[in-house]
Amino acid sequence: MKLKRILLPLLAATGMAAAGLAAAHGSGETVKPNFSHTIPNIPGKSLIALEVLYPPGSASLPHRHAKSAFIYAYVVSGSIASKVNDGPERIYKAGQSFYEEPGSSHPVSRNASKTQPAKLLAVFVVDSDDKELTTNDK
Template sequence: MNARSIIGAACAALAIATAIPAAADDPGDVVTPHFEQAIPNIPGKTLTALIVDYPPGGTSAPHRHADSSFIFAYVLSGEIESKVNDGATQVYRAGESWYEPPASNHLVSRNASKIKPAKLLAVFVADTDEKALTTPIE
């Protein structure tokens, strides 16, 4: 093995090693199903509640919500920065809430803090047969 090959291999290893920590520095969210129940007096509709935990600096990838889903979002702790459709980007604090109309594009959803965690309750009312409540926007 010559010096050029060793240097090339070392540069490739260094590039890979520096790329891995960069990905680790971009934490995502953790979504935990909390409750799901068919709504007995509204045939074909289901209420689903999810808890979304954001670590410090955590984000959700941009996503689209199901065509039938009406969403109520309530900040349980911390501060959440959110942008839905063409609305303004807003910061919601613990105890504040907002709603998202059916088929919304959720373009920004992240922890507004780089040092404190945040937690969100997301409640969906959607068609029972619509299982994918969110789809990534590519």
């Protein structure tokens, strides 16, 4: 898988595997590594940033992230519909952000537009030894 070939070297530098990262993403969107580094003053933690590019109308499958992962999500362009845990589904536009607490479920993550692309920057603060950043909900 092309995504794993891109992410494995990036995540290997932090001791993390790419297994499961692409699994929660549907066939329409693209995930690109943006940044990855261990956090020197917080032993055992890493910061990983990924760009999620959503073509018009595309969506991620319902998923959750590594149990240690605190995630800050920033909408770079377009608009993203998101639902975290049992909270309401909300639409976030370019310049807006939201977060996911460790262990959260993310049942909705999609481009809110059927005609315009959208781009999201997802920033993870995660245990450096977590092996799977993303897994599909069953």
